[in-house]
Amino acid sequence: MEQFLLISNAFAAGSIGGGLPESASPYMSLIPWVVIFAIFYVVMIMPQMRKQKKHKTFLEGLKKGDKVVTLGGIIGTIESISNTTVMLRIAENCKIKILKDTIAGFKTEEE
Secondary structure (H helix, E strand, O other): OHHHHHHHHHHHHHHHHOOOOOOOOHHHHHHHHHHHHHHHHHHHHHHHHHHHHHHHHHHHOOOOOOEEEEOOOOEEEEEEEOOOEEEEEEEOOEEEEEEHHHEEEEOOOOO
């Protein structure tokens, strides 16, 4: 029975000094959340937005004759291009129609 009294006293003693002082603003507890969100935004969201913007400008600059690589690893030359699709020549008499968004980048000579 004495053991339970010691535990109860320990919990009661811990709650005396805990919490915010009465003079502190309730908005002070929001500051850590704002800081966490700001760090998350700078580390995760901003780089992703930059990457999407860079890819969008890349896709807008595509033209007939560009050698490109798709996300699936297909290498080909652009034969024709529309708003959403691209006709890609992958062999002498072999053309495929792909979505414009699936183009990953230009084909470099070292590949």
